[in-house]
Amino acid sequence: MPNQEHVTLLRKGTQAWNAWRSKHPALKPELRGSIIRTSLKSVDLSSADLSDANFNNTELSGANLSSADLSRAKLARANLSGANLSSANLATANLSGANLSGANLSGANLSGANLSGANLSGANLSDANLSVTILSGANLSDANLTGANLCATHALDTNFQKAIFTQTHINNWKINDATNFGEVICASCYVHNHLLECYSDSRKLALGGFNQLFREVA
Template sequence: MANPEHLKLLMQGVGVWNRWRKKQPGIKPDLSLAKLAGIAPDYNLNLSETDLSGADLSDSKLVMANLTRANLFKADLCKADLSTATLAGTTLSKAFLFGAKLTDADLTKANLSKATLSKANLAGANLSRATLIGANLFEANLWEANLEQANFTQANLSGANLTEANLYGAVFHQCHIGYTSFVNVNLKGVQDLETVKHVGPSYVAISTIFNSGGDVPRVFLRGCGIPENFIQQLPSFLSQPIQCASCFISFSYADRPFAVKLHDHLQAKGIRCWLDEHQTRPKDDTIQRVERG
């Protein structure tokens, strides 16, 4: 339950609240279960290390607020505006952030386990090393978000927009995707893509294939709905030689210079081949060679 004195100070405005925080740095405000729906303080509200667990902050305007290491466990932030807010190291597990605006917010190392982020706008947000285990990001906008080393284990990313996001080192273990946008991203460093559960096709742009150097699990591409013939041709698109079956070059003695040149050219292109050990020499008995095998 919220401390009445702390709640009273907050209601007096950002200036009074921030000055009190500055004078009392050792106090961690208790606003747990507070009814703060629609609150719209001025910018730069200092709520760092504040207990807001279970608080109702739906439709609130917390632009540029400092919520570093705050406790927002099970808080209601439905359609709240937290754009450019600082939530580094903040606990948001099981928080309700449906339709919340978190554009350019700092969520570094934030704990969003089992949080609801459906239709949330996280464009440009920093979620590096954030924990999103079991989080629901259905139709969330993560365009240009920094998701480096973020943990999406068993998260729902169906319909999410990951266009131009930084996914290096992100963990996708058994997360759910479908109609998810992977446009102009690099999937090379993403972990556990082969364990992803596909609930529908997803969008993988050709730019993503090139950015990843083709180093994307084939099972993942198939799950996204990429045609098999396209997957098989990826090496040629990426200027990588397609591995062919081994072959032997059989030639007449007079054609040896050409055969050697052909052999060297094919080897350079990545095609494994060998010169026939039984080259036909002048006056060779062809029938005897056939009988010798």
């Protein structure tokens, strides 16, 4: 159960909430299972317990959600552009149709999350866990996936144009002819836990060769 005082304060908006947090920096907000519809642009929810919370359609651009527990949270169509979600737990969260453009998701746990149709263009997903994640129809153009785990990821009709795949872990993922790998960057990647060199110099791997490599491990 959430702390009702915390829920009431958060519903007052970013200014009131951030002022309270600055006075209580060591206190962990307890907002588990709460339903929030307030505009929370640039709100500080770092390290908060937001598991099972409902933020569908909520304005959270520029929010600090680093190290927050958002497991099973509902964030469909939420605006998280430019948000800090580094090291956050988003396991099995629903982020379908969400705007995560330019967001920092480095080291985040997105295992089993639904990101279908989400906008992750320019997002930092380095070292993120995307295993069994649904990315179908999502836009990951210019995203940084360095060191990310993409094992058993669903990436049908996904746009990876100019994304960085260096050191990613790939195994048994679901892709199709509409999955776009145009101009991707990949010096090496792990396929079935074996490191493969994609190219030996600074040149980008030719599109056809990269498509062939990735489709062979699908």
